[in-house]
Amino acid sequence: MSTSPGLRERKKARTRATIQREALKLFQRNGYAATSVEAIAAAAEVSPSTFFRYFPTKEDVVLSDFVDETTIERFVEAPPELSLTEALTYAVRTGIASLPEEDFELEHLRNRLIREVPELRRGLLAEMMRPMELLADGIGRRLGREVDDDVRMYAGAAIGALTLLEPSYHDVKDADPRALLDDIVERTKRLERILVLPDPD
Amino acid sequence: MSTSPGLRERKKARTRATIQREALKLFQRNGYAATSVEAIAAAAEVSPSTFFRYFPTKEDVVLSDFVDETTIERFVEAPPELSLTEALTYAVRTGIASLPEEDFELEHLRNRLIREVPELRRGLLAEMMRPMELLADGIGRRLGREVDDDVRMYAGAAIGALTLLEPSYHDVKDADPRALLDDIVERTKRLERILVLPDPD
DNA sequence: GTACAATCTGACAGTTACTATCAAAATAGA
DNA sequence: TCTATTTTGATAGTAACTGTCAGATTGTAC
Numbered sequence: 001m002s003t004s005p006g007l008r009e010r011k012k013a014r015t016r017a018t019i020q021r022e023a024l025k026l027f028q029r030n031g032y033a034a035t036s037v038e039a040i041a042a043a044a045e046v047s048p049s050t051f052f053r054y055f056p057t058k059e060d061v062v063l064s065d066f067v068d069e070t071t072i073e074r075f076v077e078a079p080p081e082l083s084l085t086e087a088l089t090y091a092v093r094t095g096i097a098s099l100p101e102e103d104f105e106l107e108h109l110r111n112r113l114i115r116e117v118p119e120l121r122r123g124l125l126a127e128m129m130r131p132m133e134l135l136a137d138g139i140g141r142r143l144g145r146e147v148d149d150d151v152r153m154y155a156g157a158a159i160g161a162l163t164l165l166e167p168s169y170h171d172v173k174d175a176d177p178r179a180l181l182d183d184i185v186e187r188t189k190r191l192e193r194i195l196v197l198p199d200p201d
Numbered sequence: 202m203s204t205s206p207g208l209r210e211r212k213k214a215r216t217r218a219t220i221q222r223e224a225l226k227l228f229q230r231n232g233y234a235a236t237s238v239e240a241i242a243a244a245a246e247v248s249p250s251t252f253f254r255y256f257p258t259k260e261d262v263v264l265s266d267f268v269d270e271t272t273i274e275r276f277v278e279a280p281p282e283l284s285l286t287e288a289l290t291y292a293v294r295t296g297i298a299s300l301p302e303e304d305f306e307l308e309h310l311r312n313r314l315i316r317e318v319p320e321l322r323r324g325l326l327a328e329m330m331r332p333m334e335l336l337a338d339g340i341g342r343r344l345g346r347e348v349d350d351d352v353r354m355y356a357g358a359a360i361g362a363l364t365l366l367e368p369s370y371h372d373v374k375d376a377d378p379r380a381l382l383d384d385i386v387e388r389t390k391r392l393e394r395i396l397v398l399p400d401p402d
Numbered sequence: 403g404t405a406c407a408a409t410c411t412g413a414c415a416g417t418t419a420c421t422a423t424c425a426a427a428a429t430a431g432a
Numbered sequence: 433t434c435t436a437t438t439t440t441g442a443t444a445g446t447a448a449c450t451g452t453c454a455g456a457t458t459g460t461a462c
Contacts, residue, residue: 037448057449125330194354253419
């Protein structure tokens with residue numbers, strides 16, 4: 001009761017994971033649009049009602065948890081001698097590296113879907129404001145600084161800059177996932193040359 | 202035939218404008234979600250089919266043309282002595298200033314809707330990649346420079362930075378539209394302090 | 403182990419955005 | 433006025449999503 005999150009919680013987590021896994025498999029096989037929620041529910045052996053209890057929309061099966069709080073947490077906790085962009089790189093790298101191999105595969109599949117299905121690309125962008133806000137907050141905490149307009153702009157700029165780089169991924173459809181990771185890291189580093197956070201007034 | 206765009210074209214433009222205007226009025230009165238496409242079509246005196254011919258989705262009635270090619274055109278054509286961010290400011294300012302009063306009102310209403318309806322906020326963000334790409338291309342043309350990763354990142358950063366500033370608008374719900382415009386200009390200027398576009402390698 | 407309370411699930415019915423198709427109407431050009 | 437092209441409206445259908453409610457499952461107290 002104190003150590004494990006309780007039977008109920010565990011069962012819920014398992015149901016959620018099952019739905020997500022089965023959905024991704026179906027998407028991969030038949031395509032995103034051609035896979036109905038009903039089919040997903042059937043594959044996961046739950047009712048459609050239950051599907052919507054776990055994921056408010058069909059998109060969310062793919063998009064939820066794409067960038068989460070733990071990444072920002074790692075950003076804030078990164079070695080203090082690192083610059084902002086270095087800390088960001090650090091957070092992304094250690095985050096992905098910490099995934100068990102199995103989750104890493106799913107993550108890779110998810111990325112591919114997001115890249116290839118226009119609808120999901122759109123959805124991802126729509127979710128992007130949350131990471132921006134999280135990062136702005138993270139910067140404030142990391143620097144012990146009030147979250148002013150400059151900080152917000154810096155955060156928005158950082159996420160925005162990374163966003164537009166995605167298209168080049170198209171060329172490397174079936175590349176090694178780890179290579180893609182290096183790619184992200186490489187790009188995050190380049191941010192340093194473009195972005196400057198001025199001191200508060 | 203050569204001067205005016207032809208009767209057919211004009212009629213289509215008028216139909217489109219009517220749908221948009223009636224839709225915005227209904228949204229304002231009854232709320233976005235509570236206004237069905239059917240109701241909009243009825244108010245504009247067209248069939249639902251026709252509605253979807255002019256606007257692929259309900260969201261698009263509010264979001265389409267939010268940032269268009271002409272803004273980028275003005276950016277490229279801005280006085281050459283202006284810096285990138287100054288040119289951006291110039292483009293935004295002259296763009297809005299050129300609107301007739303009536304369109305300006307609609308624009309204001311549209312902005313309010315986007316700010317207040319979460320669904321539309323989401324949609325706006327989703328459309329944001331297009332402006333990013335347009336701007337990246339514009340920068341390339343303005344500087345006579347190849348559109349490399351640095352340029353793309355810069356463009357993404359610029360749009361991203363402006364995105365996250367929106368929330369503060371919440372405070373000024375019914376402020377003078379012109380004041381809001383000044384606000385945007387002010388913020389674009391601050392971009393200069395944060396963003397640097399390095400020379401090509 | 404039993405009884406009760408809280409939560410989770412499934413079944414059902416309904417709304418609405420959106421698609422596809424095709425015949426009727428409006429417009430351009432001769 | 434006649435014909436070709438484009439635009440429109442009517443109809444039918446799909447699927448995402450919502451709300452409700454009774455039944456099943458789990459946690460808790462005794």
